[in-house]
Amino acid sequence: MQSGSRGSSKRRNPRGIKGVISLISLREGEKGVMAYAVGGFGLVRRLAEMGLTPSVEVKLLRKGPFHGPVQIEVRGVGLALGYDVASKVFVRPLKAKLDD
Amino acid sequence: MIKPWLRIALAGNANVGKSVIFNQLTSLNQIVGNWPGKTVERAEGTLFFKGYTIRIIDLPGIYSLSTFSMDEIVSRDYIAVEKPDIIINVVDASALERNLYFTLQLLELGASIVIDLNQIDFAAKKGIRIDVEKLSEALGVPVVPTVAITGSGINELLSTVITVTSGERKLKPLKVRYGxxxxxxxxxxxxxxxxxxxxxxxxxxxxxxxxxxxxxxxxxxxxxxxxxxxxxxxxxxxxxxxxxxxxxGEPSPVVIASERYGLANKIAKEVTAIEAPPRISLEQKLDAITTHKILGYPILTVAVVSMFALIFVGGNFLSAGLEFLFENLSMFIEWGLSTFLPRIVVDLINNGILAGVVAGITIALPYIVPFYIILALLEDSGYLPRAAFLMDNLMHKIGLHGKAFIPLMLGYGCSVPAALAAG
CATH class of the missing domain: 1.10.287.1770 (Helix Hairpins)
Incomplete structure (x- = not known):
């Protein structure tokens, strides 16, 4: 798996919505709007409870080395997701703004 | 007039300073145990305030009142079934929206709550100012700002609780409505x-x-x-x-969580004013360096090596010092006792009792004490989670979580504190 390649076959978004990529495909500092999460009922529900609900804005703060944890900011709070969990969250990337 | 007992529960997200509030309220009057039949820690304490005897239960730090973990089930059952007189909902002022998500669930459960708006100093540092009156109006419950670390606001918090339980102040809790x-x-x-x-x-x-x-x-x-x-x-x-x-097209809990967060977001926005954009602080710079993809590792190596050095050099020094002390003590005892006690009793005291104690003290303690001091420093400085961030995936490969690398390293020195730390 390569973390840099957007839309590689393994990252293809399962619901096939256009313009949606996996959270781990965002670059550090880049923002996205959450589209959906895939995975078990428990995981999707847990993510929602932590604030990762559809259409919320997410900022990728940094990615841990060697497929380590992915740190994001959502609803004003920092959150670290395991690499595997982060790869199951799909977002629509936002164009970088000047204030970043 | 005999004033009645009050039962108060502390509830809130993890990492909002809830335990600090609990310690401020109860100081050393605490009993820590487990919830009956559960492996969830239960901390209880008593305090006396304005003639009231107040029993305080510190509920586990949780983000939601669902059934993700035993912590959440224990909390909501306690709130619903035991019905404490009041719940102090500790809210992190610097993360209002996320915390309000939990508050809304407390309101849904029909709990009488008082909001402790904690860490207002930290929020101010981040440029976040919260209109306490407005928040109180929006939720229909009292809101008391506090800074737990310094104890500021704790007295007002208790006074407010009393005004509510005595009926002097009526709650008009917000009715959470959905789309x-x-x-x-x-x-x-x-x-x-x-x-x-x-x-x-x-x-x-x-x-x-x-x-x-x-x-x-x-x-x-x-x-x-x-x-x-x-x-x-x-x-x-x-x-x-x-x-x-x-x-x-989403699981129903996600749909409902979305709406609840929508309401939390609306309230948070109404009562929050973002002031000067926060400058990049020293903390943020340190954070960026210590978790850097490349720089992070030499820093981690230096931290671990110096930890080793401190524990072993310091430990050896302490160990040798203590050994020297006890050797002299042993000689002194032998000399002193053998004048009036039979040889066999002197041997029992010296080689049996004393030697056993000495072995324990000089071999284990000199390493364990510095270890705990250093571990506490690492934890308090916040370096531990950064190190864990760097090591997480590598540690997962061997079936451990990121933080476990500290006891793993320590295991090279002595397995006793390593096992203690891992537990």
């Missing part, structure tokens, strides 16, 4: 529960049960199964949940 699609279904289930299962409604609010069923909460569903009419209600709720999922 039409959810609301319609919640009310339908609620009506069915109130008519078919009035027994259950004496413990849990019917509306809350309805929301939980719509969220496919397995714990609440399990409770209903014990009743004769339970099955009918469950089937009905199941049908409505499926409908909701068809409309939104």
């Amino acid at each position: 039409k699609e959810i609301e319609k279904r919640v009310q339908a289930i609620e009506k069915l529960i109130s008519t078919k299962l009035p027994q259950l409604c004496t413990v849990y609010p019917a509306r809350w049960v309805a929301i939980k069923l719509l969220e496919r909460d397995t714990d609440v569903a399990g409770k209903l199964k014990n009743y004769k009419n339970g099955k009918e209600i469950l089937d009905y709720a199941e049908k409505l949940a499926t409908e909701l999922e068809k409309i939104h």
